[in-house]
Amino acid sequence: MLAELISSRRILKAQLIEFLGLPDNSKDKKESLVSTILSILEENAFEQARFWETFKSELAVEPIELEELLNCSKNERKRWVKEGKIPILEYRSFRKSGMDLEYPVHDRRFILSITQADIQRWREEHRSQIKTNRQTGAQIASESRKEHQQSREAFGSAWEKIIEEWQEKGSSEISAILQLAYWTVWASRWAKENQIKSLRAIKYNEQYEQRREQWYERKNQAIKLLAQVPYGMLAFYRPVDSDKLYLKLCDNHYEMMKEGYYWDKWEFYYHNRKLVHKCRECIYTETRDYYSLYYLEIKTEQFPDFTFSYHTPYTMGKKFLPHPETLPYVDHVEQDGIFRFGRPMLEQEKIIHREKDVLAKFEKALAEAKKFV
Known part of the structure; x- marks a missing residue:
């Protein structure tokens, strides 16, 4: 699996040669270099840690793959990232509809360390938070309704006194x-x-x-x-x-306006009132x-x-x-x-x-x- 991952990622042959400390002009094929690295990683924990650190950006997990690895929904992924449960390694960008949009990627080592028990705990925490929020929201709403009712009752009392005064003194x-x-x-x-x-x-x-x-x-x-x-x-x-004045010039008078360097159609109108009024295609109305x-x-x-x-x-x-x-x-x-x-x-x-x-x-x-x- 790691061999496929290395081959499919943006890890160049030159980077593998540099990691192994081989001469720059090494003639080894990339497949051979990958096999050598896999053998080293199986035997040497230090080299394994160095490999993941060296290529953490190239092996980073993107959003769609993260959802597949964790078997989670898009909303869950976004929530866990926002809550800091899944740290962001870096941001990458792509261009769409003339805009540069960013998306986060994550350290594969951390993603692979997440267990189903972790995911289940996160989901339980979320359900518990929803329940708490609903209870809190219901309590706040109840208190707000009481306050609003008190405000209306206070106004109603004051309003009745005003009406009494209007009737008694008026x-x-x-x-x-x-x-x-x-x-x-x-x-x-x-x-x-x-x-x-x-x-x-x-x-x-x-x-x-x-x-x-x-x-x-x-x-x-x-x-x-x-x-x-x-x-x-x-x-x-x-x-x-x-x-309210409305003016729409016909095509001929519109061209005349542009050729005459008038500021706008109204300046043209004020200098050519008779011309516009005589024209059957120009529209001028006053409300x-x-x-x-x-x-x-x-x-x-x-x-x-x-x-x-x-x-x-x-x-x-x-x-x-x-x-x-x-x-x-x-x-x-x-x-x-x-x-x-x-x-x-x-x-x-x-x-x-x-x-x-x-x-x-x-x-x-x-x-x-x-x-x-």
Whole structure:
């Protein structure tokens, strides 16, 4: 077996000659040199150790062979290497798909010294570790559930006190409107959260997109209602570049743009408006107020510390909100805190304001607020 191993490995004849201390111009064939080395190794333990040390790199065990020698799976091999049970002799590389990838090789002496008892012990240790991890994980999960429940109960208690204050110092109407305003904020948050998930997900992409649309539809229902209450102030925000412009040049005008050394297609357009508009193949469109927003603010004199505001894209809000020309104009000011526009949810917020809880609270608040509109 060792003879086949030496012959099949990258051990050159010159290396064998050097190991035996023969002249460089020795005429012995490689097969003869291998036989000589085998005889020496059988009789001399020191020479055997020197041989393995000299050719440890050439005789190194690669991943696939290691799995065959130990009769183990790929995952087991990787795990044992990662845990340090199988030391790495060195790394080698190969090129694939334009990249240099590395893989470890191992000292054959060590691999051959591993017994089935060792392997069985490693497997038992792994099964024991899995069991321990599951028990620990279950305990941590149980503690986390308790902490999360306590957080939700603490919020629920504080929320009930706020509602009582709104009713006692305000009115049933104010309480209903402010509750809907509050839960509309979180409806918007969950719409944003599902949008983020839909961009990251592969398997459940459509499910998250559907949820996003459902949350935005709920938000729009609330905005339509809140815009009619006496505590709401509806305005319109129009940025400097509020229109969405689209331009696609035909082949002839595209070549003209390149030959004229224009910076881009828009510079070409601004210098050749009439030419582009007359062309039947060029496409130019303007979507008015595409980047404009409706701005709704809910606040009461009785509770000035509670102010809720929402932004609705004009392209969406124009279906159920007044024409922009009938509304006052505002400058957009980015908010801080939990009501900041467009901010994704924090992990603690997801714990306290679970999606199913927000849905139930929102629907209840919407139904109650409708009584006063």
